Amino acid sequence: MPGDSEEIEDDEEAQGLRKIIHVDMDAFFASVEQRDNPELRGKPVAVGGSSGRGVVAAASYEARKFGVKSAMPSVTAKRRCPDLIFVKSRFDAYREVSAQIREIFNHYTPHVEPLSLDEAYLDVTEDRHGLGSATRIAQAIRRDIREKTQLTASAGVSYNKFLAKLASDQNKPDGICVIKPGMGAAFVQSLPIRRFHGIGPKGAEKMGLLGIETGADLAAKDAEWLRANFGSFGEYLYRAARGIDLRPVRTNRIRKSIGGERTFSEDISSGSELRETLDRIVEIVWERIAAKEAKGRTVTLKLKFNDFQIMTRTRSLDKAVADKAQFSDIAHEILAAELPLPMPIRLMGLTLSNLERGESEDKRRDDAQLSLL
DSSP, X not given: OOBSSOOGGGSGGGTTSOOEEEEEESSHHHHHHHHHOGGGTXXXXXXXXXXXXXXXXXXXXXHHTTTOOTTOBHHHHHHHOTTOEEEOOOHHHHHHHHHHHHHHHHHHOSOEEEEETTEEEEEOSSOTTOOOOHHHHHHHHHHHHHHHHSOOEEEEEXXXXXXXXXXHTTTOSSOEEEOOTTTHHHHHHTSBGGGSTTOOHHHHHHHHHTTOOBHHHHHTSOHHHHHHHHTTHHHXXXXXXXXXXXXXXXXXXXXXXXXXXXXEEEEEXXXXXXXXXXXHXXXXXXXXXXXXXXXXXXXXXXXXXXXXXXXXXXEEOSSOOOSHHHHHHHHHHHHHHHOSOSSOEEEEEEEEEEEOOSOHHHHXXXXXXXXXX
16 A cells, blocks of 8 residues: 555656655644644634634644534534634735745745645656655655644655645645555545545535445446546546546646635625625625736626525636626626526625636647647
8 A cells, every 4th residue: 555655766667757746734724823822722623704604714633523624614513513613714824834835845846836825736756956756855845844834734745646636635634645656546446436536525426326436436437438427527537547647737827717705694685785795796806807917708606595505607708808897797797697586695706717828838838738638
């Protein structure tokens, strides 16, 4: 089985393969809060609002033992863990720590693909210091993170991104796992299907009805069967079940969308309230779009009803949205088409996607990568 002492570079099969590390901070937001407030250490902590409409943004490992997890309604979390301590999020503090971690990554390799504030892929096939060992680099990064931030990180080491990400979750918290060439397919097929990235609870439920509970069950299905049952997603499933992932670490990763959302203290349903709320969200989101100097062709409105069902409606254009006025008009047109709503909503969100790059060189690289998938 994969372990923490095996060297990916020691295997002859590794010659010519990438050396990929996935680093994932352990319960990042909650761990920062526990670091900065000693009274929270060793206690169940949730970052997020404690009100009836609050949502858990992150949970400490002490809270996770009770089944508390991110995106869970705060009332549910409190019911599962009566002693749960809620703290308000401090994104400035999290960004500051994230910047420190990014400096550590860049010390070892320029090939870093951030996924969020607390995780990233690193390609160390050629590292800055000629260390040559992906495992030793991962261990050094974890050591440096602990020394500089007093926080722990877990790491996965392998020859592609899919396997490295799976590996980083294998020995959490504060662990490392290495999947060597020749081990990928067996490792993936030993896992429950819910561990596969991109398969949520509903997807896992559908697969269960089709007799797919593990990676081995998935690998037993041929590509034609998977395409027939899962459409284009079947291609991904076919490769994933065999530990195949051709994606490179992309230093200049494309931002897929820019958006924002708002959860209400009380449900709203009247047209005037909905339109006023949408106006405020348009202002916030367009500020973010302008700050990124982004251009996009698709506007999506998201509504979460008071029974937690989610509805999304999308409008795509032939050309990028020209300005805030057009962005607002499209958003209101989408909303107007759904009024009156079947029931009150508790959340509204708005995003701009199908973002365009400014440089043709980047677009050509993206198109080339798509041809590999």
